[in-house]
Amino acid sequence: MGINQNIKKIKNELPANVKLIAVSKTKGIDEIMEAYNAGQRHFGENKVQEMIAKQPHLPSDIHWHFIGHLQTNKVKFIAPFVNMIESVDRLKVLKEINKHAAALNRVIPCLLQFHIAEEESKFGLTLSESYEILDNNYFDKIKNVSICGVMGMATLTDDKTQISKEFKNLKIIFDTLKQKYFQHIDSFKEISMGMSGDYLIAIEQGSTIIRLGSVIFGQRD
Ligand SMILES: *Cc1c(COP(=O)(O)O)cnc(C)c1O
Secondary structure, eight states: OOHHHHHHHHHHHSOTTOEEEEEOTTOOHHHHHHHHHTTOOEEEESOHHHHHHHGGGSOTTOEEEEOSOOOGGGHHHHTTTOSEEEEEOSHHHHHHHHHHHHHTTOOEEEEEEEOOSSOTTSOOBOHHHHHHHHHSGGGGGOOSEEEEEEEEOOOSSSOHHHHHHHHHHHHHHHHHHHHHHOTTOTTOOEEEOOOTTTHHHHHHTTOSEEEESHHHHOOOO
16 A cells, blocks of 8 residues: 555554654655645654654645654754654753744744653653652743643553553653643643554554654665
């Protein structure tokens, strides 16, 4: 099946409250345009250089989600156009996003990335590290970033019980933060979890954003 059919098939199966991000990393303009022409508008990239290389060649109504590890010195390159940064994992990067967003007179929606997997290699905060950020005096001064929820990646395993447990944990983290810091902030509502291999489990556990690459575009090299 082609990209067009893949997108239509996946979209047909999704509950109305779940947003699909097409993860286009390593894919070219033609492949992204095929997804665009199938109606897809939200795309995800995990490298700054790659995102800024593609963005000018693509329609301006695309919503770009940055989903990879973000170095502070690269924030300025994506700040003018990025629609959501899903991978905020430290106060320093939050401050940098805020600084550039303020200079551009915009508010950038962001998610806090949590470490929910067993693998040590995956980035992300622990719950107590997120408290340190949200309790920091500086956090009140951050006016040009809107914290819209949480993101996480499950362990790469065939053990569905394990994956389910990890996603459930991210939902609990979301609920805890909502209760403690964002009770009256309606925009704090997103739980970004679920990739090609585990998105159905993620949806069962309350995902609102799924990030799919290979089931849309085919395997990456
Ligand atoms: C690559 C990537 C995805 C998509 O992975 P697939 O398994 O191809 O769906 C999702 N989220 C992040 C953060 C990624 O880096």
